[in-house]
Amino acid sequence: MxxxxxxxxxxxxxxxxxxxxxxxxxxxxxxxxxxxxxxxxxxxxxxxxxxxxxxxxxxxxxxxxxxxxxxxxxxxxxxxxxxxxxxxxxxxxxxxxxxxxxxxxxxxxxxxxxxxxxxxxxxxxxxxxxxxxxxxxxxxxxxxxxxxxxxxxxxxxxxxxxxxxxIEWFKQRSNWFVRRNQALTNFEFPFEDFRPGQRLLAESAYRNVVRRARLMVQAPTGLGKSMAVLFPALKALPANGCDKIFYLSAKTAGQSSAETALELIHRSGLPLRSVVITAKAKTCFNPELPCDPENCQYARGYFDRLPDALALIREQSGHWDRTRIEALATSKMICPFELSLDTAVEADVIVGDYNYLFSPSSRLKRFFDGSKVSPYSVLLDEAHNLVDRGRSMFSAGLTQVQILSAIKQLKIERPSIAKALKQMNAALLKLYRERGEDRREAKIEHAELKPLLKRTQNFLGLIEDIELGQGTSKPLMDVFFEAYQFLQVAEKINEDYCLTLSASEGLRSVQLNCMHPGAQLKVGYDYVQSIVGFSATLAPKVYFSEFLGLTDHAHWLRLPSPFPAKNQLTLIAKFMRVNFENRKQSAHALVELLAQLTQSQPGNYLIYLPSYEYLDLIASRYHPCACDERVLRQTVDMSDSESKAFIDSFTADSRITGFAVIGGKFSEGIDLKGLRLRGAVIVSLGLAPRSIRYDDLALRLAEGVPGSGDDALAAMDSYDYAYRFPALQRVIQTAGRVVRSEHDRGVVILVDPRFCQSRNLDLLPEHWTPHVVSNAQEITQALNSFWQNPKQNELEGLESA
Ligand code: SF4
Known part of the structure; x- marks a missing residue:
């Protein structure tokens, strides 16, 4: 019923x-x-x-x-x-x-x-x-x-x-709702069976959605988490009067896993509609223009032509991905981004970015209007990412270079706007003079910001007189949006924020950094009936419950790996120092280690480094050592299609050594099963460089988080919160690329003696059984033993970490 x-x-x-x-x-x-x-x-x-x-x-x-x-x-x-x-x-x-x-x-x-x-x-x-x-x-x-x-x-x-x-729309929607829910009652799991652990995850997610509660699940990579949460969330729809499921993630890769799962679900012919909301910047047909009828033909008459498009969508079940939405938008001459939002009203499953629920500026007000809990279930893919994404969503900055380039453009044609911008610039410079020009980063207090805020407000006030359109210079548009966002965030400044001035390579900016996003994330949870967050790295719980704003009323579940531990060889190379000061000296030894690995068993390998600079150093030294394999590198400005080509190159019979950055787009969400990836090397613990904002966060946490009342929190070293935990989460996520299925076997080498320290070892997943290697010879021995003896659990003569 x-x-x-x-x-x-x-x-x-x-x-x-x-x-x-x-x-x-x-x-x-x-x-x-x-x-x-x-x-x-x-x-x-x-x-x-x-x-x-x-x-x-x-x-x-x-x-x-x-x-x-x-x-x-x-x-x-x-x-x-x-x-x-x-x-x-x-x-x-x-x-x-x-x-x-x-x-x-x-x-x-x-x-x-x-x-x-x-x-x-x-x-x-x-x-x-x-x-x-x-x-x-x-x-x-x-x-x-x-x-x-x-x-x-x-x-x-x-x-x-x-x-x-x-009323007319509601009649249609409620008829669809009844038909959909009847079909879902008999809907079966689209695979022959659940993987070990997958059933437990699915059952827990189901109970959570029916009870309208909040659940965070730590489950290892390769478990099939997307289907394990999407399937029960769908099955729960008839039981809890829920209208829609939002599958939200931080990265395109997470959205792709949801789309793959949805494709399988749609094959059953269910009356079910799903849609992907692609970011405006990616899908817009006129990316350089503002969204108004004078400038964009897809904005002009949008609401007049929308009903035809919606009638077509309502006639069909199935998935509306980016290509399909853009094709319909082109044929009806309407904006593809707005069309995806309007399709979402007709959809049962919506795939999109975290922003659409959590960001104050991008929140979909048509669904989350704050007046009442909405009948929606939310699935948070790779929920560990929400801490950093929350920080960036709730932060803003004002950069001098944007102001100066707008002044340069406008001083002749719009002197009054240029004057307002000069006043903003003067207020910003005054802050610098007072803090010492030469410091890379300095903390400022809220009260010191007031003159700059006033000048920014004046500038925005003047904008009303000009038409932002085709003729508007890009610098003015850029500074307008930056100033607008800056004022919006400034209205929220409280103890969760650290305000800084930075002057990196001569580029001055004022940053309003939200360091503790928990309270603002909680606003998002309160809009919806249920939340299921899942990730391979949600430990330690005390860290995530604090920064995700889930200290109250959330259930936590930790699942073991479904794969045999012996299928992953984990080595810690403790003999190589790869911290910043030692990188050049250890480069030669590191390249030798990489050659040892790639020659131990021909195939595909990924080498992860903590920065692009270090990546370039090691990749260029490695290149001459490459036997007959291809060497690929991740680059700073890789487009989506280049990234896809990079990953698609890794096939079962290719031989590639790929270099990528830890925490980058190839560190999570990529699924190179079987022979597509033999192993990964993670070079360095990857601690972020010390910064005023994170030191300030550590200091604040050391003083105690108001209202947390959590002893475990107080017992933690505040430095851990700011630096160590995030670094280890990135390492675990990255290593999770190697063993992706029951039959996968692969090698993970962690290069940095700091991995041997017990406080870091304790945070590695339980199903890893790392061995410490003290020289190149031990590495060769361990690799040979692993590749030659698939059933062997122990490595003779090596120290277990
Ligand atoms: S209305 Fe749509 S297509 Fe036009 S500029 Fe805005 S986002 Fe782009």
Whole structure:
């Protein structure tokens, strides 16, 4: 028996549901969230004592037992008096006059007041109401009001008209929901059997999704995690009234695993729709232009042509990948990125980036509007990545080079903008002078930032007068977006942030670094019914529960490797010093070690180094030693197609030695099964260089994390949190490329004596049985023994770590 569908929509979403006309991003960028909140408050406070601000209103609509709730907060109203009608107001903060606001947006505002007006009459029994849209400039507070008097009947008619398309859509969606859920009840696991450990993961994920809880699973690479979480999440849909599954990841590789699993699932012919949301920067048809009708033909008339495209999507089950979305967008002349978002409303599974749930600027407000927990399950692929991604999502920077290049472009044609930018630059330089010009990185306090914030606000205020379009210089566009993001993040600065000035190679910038992303990530979890996060590296738990913001109410599960431990030979080369100071001296010995490995058994190998500079040094020295194998290198600016070509070169009968960076795109998410990869060498523990921001984090953690109350946390060395744990997680992920299936055998060599230290050894996975090698001879002996004796567990004469 399937639970009924219960969706909640914000009034804002409903008001814009049947939009017509164009996409116009300029309107959205006119004011920041904080400006909006401040302006609203000021206007509300000016309205007198009888004015009721932020009035919560809601209404429910039911169709065959399924239910939609509409809810929102009207900005304010004044109750009826003996002589005055009740008065409802919606406030819009804008730097545009009502005449400059596009008609489609005005219509949305009109819909919004009509919906609130109807709800107010309905809840308080008013027969008549005055409704007003008030447009306010954030600096001058100048108001332009549009007011009208409407009867309860007129508001009911307007409401019915606005809501009709939603009702029609909801009928379709609930019919689809019933059909889909019936089919899912009989849906079977698309493989013959589960791998060892995979069933336990699937069962735990199922229970978690049904209970609407949070689960974090550490499971070794090669277990088949994507299918092991996607399958139970689908099976749980009928049981928990859940509308959609979001499969979110940090990297394209994670999205590919989800798509591979979905492809198999779709083969069963289930009535199920899935879509991939590709990043705007990748899928945009006009990457150099702003999203407005004057500049982009795919923005122009987007909402007029969208219904045709959606009708086509609704007719079919199946997967909408990037190619299919782009083909449909081309044929209908509409924006592919916006089309993928609109397809997501019709989809049951959405594959995309973490940003779409967690980032304040990219969060999909149509699904996560903050008013109520949404009926969605979220699967977090390689969840360890969310710590670093959280840090970058919640951080921002302002770079001097962007400001200077915009000044250079604008000083003749737009002197007033150039002047505002010069003032920003002067405020930034003042910070440097006060901190000492020559320091690479310096910490600053929030109060010191105020003049720069004010200047940045002035600059954004001036932008309202210019048309950002085809003729707009790229430097101005770049500085505009950077400044906008900078102000958005500045509104959130608290003890989780470390503010720094940096001057690397003469490039000055101010950075607002979110070092502890837990609290802001938690905001994302609270939007949805259930979370299942999974990764090969979620240890130590205390580290991840802290930085992922999961100290409350999360279950943790740790699964053993499904593969025999003897299939992976793990060696620690303790005789070679590869820390920064010793790299040149040890290069020759390292190259010899690599040659020993690649010649011990012909095939494919990946050599991971901690930086591109070190990679180039070792790869160029290795090249002349290569026998008849190809030598490939990862490069800094490798495109997606070059990366694919790199990985596709590794075939069962190729002979390649590939050089890559630890923690880079070839360190996780690549699946080179069987003979496609014989072994990997990880050179150095890969500790990040000391930095003020991470030292500051360590210091803060040493003082105790407010409210954590966790003894285990207090017992940890704060340096571990900032440097050591992240480094070892990257090593474990990287080594996880080698043994990918029951039949895989391979070698992992860790080159750095620091791996032998017990505090590092203790963090390596339990199923590794590392042996310490003290010289080249021992390596040869260990490799020969491993390749020649597949069944042997112990390596004679070698020390177990
Ligand atoms: S195609 Fe590109 S520029 Fe045009 S609306 Fe879409 S994202 Fe914006």
């Amino acid at each position: 399937s639970e009924p569908l219960k969706l909640t929509f914000s009034v804002g979403f409903v008001a814009g549901f049947s939009k017509v006309g164009d996409i116009n991003a300029r309107v959205a960028h006119q004011t920041s969230a904080m400006e909006g909140i401040q302006t609203h408050r000021r206007i509300q406070q000016s309205r007198g004592s009888s004015y009721v601000a932020e009035q919560r209103l809601s209404t429910e609509l039911v169709h065959k037992g399924h239910q939609i709730t509409l809810q929102g907060r009207a900005d304010g109203y004044t109750p009826a008096t003996d002589s005055e009608l009740p008065w409802l107001e919606e406030i819009k903060t804008t730097r545009l006059t009502p005449a400059q606001i596009p008609a489609g947006v005005i219509q949305q505002h009109k819909n919004q007041v009509a919906i609130y007006g109807h709800m107010l009459c309905q809840s308080l029994g008013y027969p008549k109401l005055r409704v007003q849209r008030t447009y306010v400039h954030p600096e001058s507070l100048e108001e332009s009001a549009v007011c009208e008097e409407l009867s309860a009947e007129a508001l009911q008619i307007a409401f019915d008209e606005i809501i009709e398309p939603i």
